[in-house]
Amino acid sequence: MRKELGLAPHDPLDPRDLANHLDVAIVDASDLVDLAELEELERLQAFAFSAATFDIEGRKIVVVNPLRTTGRQNSDIAHELAHVLLAHDLSEIREIDGMPFRTCKPEEEEEATAFGGTLLLPRPLLLSAARRRASIEQIASQYDVTVEMARFRYNTTGVASQAVAR
Ligand SMILES: [Zn+2]
Numbered sequence: 001m002r003k004e005l006g007l008a009p010h011d012p013l014d015p016r017d018l019a020n021h022l023d024v025a026i027v028d029a030s031d032l033v034d035l036a037e038l039e040e041l042e043r044l045q046a047f048a049f050s051a052a053t054f055d056i057e058g059r060k061i062v063v064v065n066p067l068r069t070t071g072r073q074n075s076d077i078a079h080e081l082a083h084v085l086l087a088h089d090l091s092e093i094r095e096i097d098g099m100p101f102r103t104c105k106p107e108e109e110e111e112a113t114a115f116g117g118t119l120l121l122p123r124p125l126l127l128s129a130a131r132r133r134a135s136i137e138q139i140a141s142q143y144d145v146t147v148e149m150a151r152f153r154y155n156t157t158g159v160a161s162q163a164v165a166r
Helices: 015-021 035-043 070-085 106-120 123-131 136-143 147-157 159-165
Strands: 023-029 050-054 057-066 091-096 099-103
Touching: 015 023, 015 070, 015 106, 015 136, 050 070, 057 070, 057 099, 070 147, 106 147, 123 136, 123 147, 123 159, 147 159
Parallel strands: 023 057
Antiparallel strands: 050 057, 091 099
């Protein structure tokens, strides 16, 4: 994907550019419903809705919640694009406050989260960051991801010990 986008392994990847490349539309939820309704849903159940993918006449549309930080939106979009790239079937129905949402199987959710994080923060990128002794917070702000995502990828890839070992 990075090669197709002309990005080096250590370059930041804007998931909106990747979406465009994959011909997936990104739509802000406040373009579809009132922002006040999104705020009401958030009040009823925080983080109930972050992003969702719809297949409309063969075109994938990812709807994102504008109440999230850009770092969180980037994670959410990368997660949804991971589902698309892995050709997951959006089949299971889950209800939140009486509203049906289509969702994937739990193991596919884990795959999408892992692959989405890898798209944003691949191992070579993290290794170069570890070698210049960037902190988790610095990685998060430089690559516009959440601190949680930066920490998760930094720790699970084990780049810190590799950077020390040389
Ligand atoms: Zn998912």
